[in-house]
Amino acid sequence: MNGEISQPRFTCALGAQNTVLAIPRAIPVVHSGPGCSGVVHEFATSGYQGECYAGGNQVPSTNTDESNVVFGGEKKLRSEVEGALKVMKGDLFVLLSGCTAGIIGDNTASVAKSFAEQGLPVVGAETSGFKGTSYVGHEIVEKAIIDQFVGDVRPAVEKGLVNVFADVPAQNPFWRGDLAALKELIEKLGLKVNILFGTSSAGVSEWKNIPNAEFNLLVSPWVGLDVVEHLKKKYGTPYLHYPVLPVGGNESSRFLREVGKFAGLKKEFVESVIEREEKIFYDYFVGTADFFATLLINLPYELYVTGDSLSSIGITKFLEEEVGYVPKGVFVTDNPNQKNEGFVRRVFEAEFPEHKDTLVFEPDSEKIKFAIEPELKKSGRAVVFGSDWERAYTKKTGNIFLYSSAPINQQLILSKTYVGYQGGLRLMEDIYNTMFEGKTITGQTFQEKLGS
Known part of the structure; x- marks a missing residue:
């Protein structure tokens, strides 16, 4: 997308700093101008997620200046890496380039190779900001680690071993809980x-x-697709592409069936697992019957979701398919390229043929506001999932708001997730508890409100 973006939800490719920090005991070494690493870190604190291991102001950075632009900064980068190796305890060091390094041609991969040849766990990735968004940077770093650290090895395939690629760390505030689930x-x-x-x-x-691994599993509409394709070429590993985040009963069961089938598991065994999980889920679900019967006339039913394509489609599908919400607007903010946008659209239309016109690709939060706010003023019975950008005007219009995407400054997020059977139940609890807290339910019915 060309042009300015107001109130964005992603950083530049250097946001891959957070990808490195999400690997236990991995340390990024940033080769960029002063402030770049700090800006990326501030974005990652959405939901007050903390620094991770060696994050925040502990991240080594060359803080390149004018002299490095003129004479080159690779010597300074080598010195920074030497210092980091001496004073920081890490299992992997990943050198990341910012825009300055990319413009003058400093090569992080070349510098990293000189250390790797000494047997040191150092990798270089070209993540200059102009290469794309933090989603692009995430893939660049994954492939760099695979090529330079994992290397050209002969696979010893282990039956039943699966590599999972899904959320982009920090980019999705629920990434830790999602991956664990x-x-x-x-x-x-x-x-x-x-x-x-x-x-x-x-x-x-x-x-x-x-x-x-016996196979790779990609749980994402588009982010990570280049990575699993790369692994297929490099190691011959097949992959299952599952583009919808499994939230709630139906989708979690469908997910298990697809994974079980791809893994060659016996159908009877997979169905026994699903039967056990569904029994628990639907026992709780049926327990809400009195709640819905008592308060149905006052409950929200319109749905607006903003955020990355993975979580937005997953949340929308559960609430539309199992809880009865009507999607009014699904705004995908991760800015996929034209090819990936087409794929996401096909996935959405297959899942929501009756609501295909509600899908909008828009990374600009101000434009999303112009689309949603007028509709909310007419509603009063809508649920909006989004970020701090949507929170203010949703509450102002008397509708229900829940967080699903960055930035988040009004909530602490640790292990929270909406993934799986239990995740779907938690999503329902969050919606209706928020409704009570906001005093949305009163003695006045929805029909009375419309007639007033």
């Missing part, structure tokens, strides 16, 4: 999971084990 869901099938990022990951040992 995905791992737990897949492990119900008896599979072993390399989740690669977050608290549920074993760290670099999982990355070293990537070539040995």
Whole structure:
């Protein structure tokens, strides 16, 4: 997308700093101008997620100046890496370039190679801001680690081992909880999971084990597709592309069936797992019958969702398919290129044929406001998922707001997730508890309000 973006939800490719920090005991070394690393970190604190290991102001940075632009900055980068290796305890060091380094031609991969040849765990990635968004930077770093750290090895395929690629760390504020829930869901099938990022990951040992997986699983409409294609070419590893985040009963069961089928598991076994999980889920779900019967006339039913394509489609599908909401606007903000945008649109239209016109690709939050706010003023019975950008005007119009995307400054997020069977139940709790807290339900029925 060309032109200015007001109130964006992503950073430049250097946002891959957060991808590195999401790998336990991995340390980014940033080769950029002063302030770049700090800006990326501030964005990552959405939901007050903290610094991660070696994050925040601990991130080594060359802070390149005018002399480095004129004479080159690779010497300074080497010195920075030498210092980091001496004083910081890490299992992997990833050198990241900013715009300045990219413009003058400094090569982080070349510098990293000189250390790797000494047996040191150092990787270089060209993540200059002008290469794209933080989603692009995320893929660049993943491929750099695979090529330079994992390397050209002969796979020793382990039956039942799965590499999972899904959320972009920090970009999705729920990434830690989402990845943990995905791992737990897949492990119900008896599979072993390399989740690669977050608290549920074993760290670099999982990355070293990537070539040995029986297959790769991509849970994302488009981010990570280049990576699993790359792994297929490099190690011959097949992959399952599942473009919808599994939220709630129907989608979680469908997810388990697809993964089980691809893994070659016995259908009877997979169905027994699903039957057990569905029994628990729908026992809780049916327990809401009195709630809906008592308050149905006052409950919200219109749905607006803003955020990245993975979480937006997943949340929308659960609420439309199982809870009965009517999608009025689904605004995808991760700015995919033309090819990926077409794929996301096909996924959405397949899932929501009756609501296909509600999908909008728009990274500009101000433009999203101009589209949603007038409709909210006429509603009073809408639920809006989004960021701080949507929070203010949603509450001002008397509708219900919940967080689903960055930036988030009014909520602490630790392990929160809407993934899986339990995630769907939590989503319902959050919606209706927020409704009570906001005093949306009164003695006046919705019909009375419309007639007043």
